[in-house]
Amino acid sequence: MRVVIASPAMSKDKHAPSQGTSVGYTATPEEVEAAYEALSPKEAHKLKKYAGSLVRGLGRMAMGRSAEGLLQEALTVTLESKRHWKSDNVDFCQFLKGVIRSTASNWRGKFERREASLGLGDGVKMTEVSLGGVDGDDPELPIAAPTPGPEKVLEAKEMLERLQRMAEDHLYASAIIDELLLGLTGPEIQAKLKISHTEYESAMKWIYRMARKDVGMEGNNG
Amino acid sequence: MADQKRDYDAELFNVMSALAETEWEMTDEEVIEDARERGENIEREAEQVKDIFRRALKEHRQSPLREAQQKYKDRIASMFKEEFPLPQSTEERRDMLYAFFASQPEIGSALLTAQHREFSELTDSDVENFLRQLKELGALDNE
Numbered sequence: 001m002r003v004v005i006a007s008p009a010m011s012k013d014k015h016a017p018s019q020g021t022s023v024g025y026t027a028t029p030e031e032v033e034a035a036y037e038a039l040s041p042k043e044a045h046k047l048k049k050y051a052g053s054l055v056r057g058l059g060r061m062a063m064g065r066s067a068e069g070l071l072q073e074a075l076t077v078t079l080e081s082k083r084h085w086k087s088d089n090v091d092f093c094q095f096l097k098g099v100i101r102s103t104a105s106n107w108r109g110k111f112e113r114r115e116a117s118l119g120l121g122d123g124v125k126m127t128e129v130s131l132g133g134v135d136g137d138d139p140e141l142p143i144a145a146p147t148p149g150p151e152k153v154l155e156a157k158e159m160l161e162r163l164q165r166m167a168e169d170h171l172y173a174s175a176i177i178d179e180l181l182l183g184l185t186g187p188e189i190q191a192k193l194k195i196s197h198t199e200y201e202s203a204m205k206w207i208y209r210m211a212r213k214d215v216g217m218e219g220n221n222g
Numbered sequence: 223m224a225d226q227k228r229d230y231d232a233e234l235f236n237v238m239s240a241l242a243e244t245e246w247e248m249t250d251e252e253v254i255e256d257a258r259e260r261g262e263n264i265e266r267e268a269e270q271v272k273d274i275f276r277r278a279l280k281e282h283r284q285s286p287l288r289e290a291q292q293k294y295k296d297r298i299a300s301m302f303k304e305e306f307p308l309p310q311s312t313e314e315r316r317d318m319l320y321a322f323f324a325s326q327p328e329i330g331s332a333l334l335t336a337q338h339r340e341f342s343e344l345t346d347s348d349v350e351n352f353l354r355q356l357k358e359l360g361a362l363d364n365e
Contacts, residue, residue: 029279036275042253044268050242057238061231068274075278097246101239108235156230163237180240181233204244211241212260 027087029079035092036075043093047071050097054104059156061111070107074099166210172203173210301354308353312346319349322356329361 027035039047051074052067074096077083083099085092160181167173172195179189190200248256257264309315320341323330333352334341344352356362 029282033275033279036272039268039272041264041268042250044271045257045262045264046246046248046253048267048271050246053238053242053245057235057242059231059234061235068270071271071274072278075275076282079279079282104239153230156234157228160230160233160237177237180237183232183236186240186243201244201247204240208241208244211237212256 026081026084031087032075032079032085032092035085035087036096039093047093047096047100051100051104054100058104058107058111060153061108063107063111065107070100070103074103077103162214163207163211166214167207170203170206172199173207176200176203177207297358301358308350312349315346315349315353316344319344319352322362326361 036044048067048071051070055062055065055067055070078085078096078099083095083102085095164174164177167177172193175193176189179192184192186197186200186204189195190197195203245256254264309318323334323341330341353362
């Protein structure tokens with residue numbers, strides 16, 4: 001089945017749905033209702049797990065919101081037609097997955113903008129300026145932006161370090177994790193490491209099982 | 223130190239996002255096995271998801287009503303904030319309202335009948351409220 005997802009790109013997230021057109025008929029709230037009621041148990045379960053993993057990945061960037069909140073917001077933006085679902089040629093479950101992904105990216109973007117507005121994070125440059133002293137003109141002294149409290153990034157750092165330690169002895173997992181940290185997608189990693197899709201998927205499933213046991217992928221953040 | 227330049231938030235999101243995609247691509251058998259290992263009940267979780275969606279739909283359907291209610295409240299509040307030169311004394315206000323009702327008997331009758339009241343039963347506060355509402359509606363502009 002040909003799939004056209006008509007949702008605008010909202011972030012630099014490589015995995016977010018690509019921008020499409022939104023002309024023509026889009027689903028009514030009643031059709032959206034019928035669609036989610038028709039979700040199979042496995043589909044609904046997968047949506048929840050997906051949202052949970054993304055919220056887990058957001059960490060403090062979720063600002064206390066949960067997987068349930070992510071699911072609710074994804075459906076709300078769909079109902080408000082901020083994401084257009086064309087019911088005649090788009091699988092609802094797949095569509096909603098894309099909206100969940102976009103919404104999570106938006107949460108991340110809002111957090112980063114908020115941090116920047118508060119003078120936190122790497123995106124802010126701070127400069128010390130003299131108010132005029134006895135010695136006359138003083139040069140501006142660049143100083144580093146105040147970083148978030150160390151305890152706030154410690155959890156993410158520790159989780160990542162545990163994951164990297166777990167993967168040390170696996171043939172591909174360690175290398176794949178290193179590339180994931182940089183934000184490379186699956187196809188990009190396969191090309192860079194010169195591994196097949198099967199090898200990549202096998203390693204990712206191994207990482208997933210290890211992460212599930214140790215890092216925790218329940219996804220209910222707050 | 224190299225660590226100071228790392229964005230752990232972004233790295234965690236990248237890794238967990240990729241793992242979420244791997245999770246999504248699992249076969250039905252893998253999903254069932256994964257749920258069994260976690261002690262999860264797929265049917266129960268699916269119903270929880272649908273309940274979340276049902277709440278979202280309910281809120282969406284009620285949002286126009288909530289917006290209208292909020293607009294009404296904001297409008298009432300603004301009416302009392304606006305400068306409205308009411309007559310100083312309660313007697314003068316009552317006279318003003320009475321004069322208006324006399325000149326516009328159909329409006330007066332409608333307003334009083336809707337509240338099942340006679341003019342003499344109106345309190346000073348009622349009189350003030352009526353005058354402000356009529357002013358807001360522009361009914362007093364030519365009086």
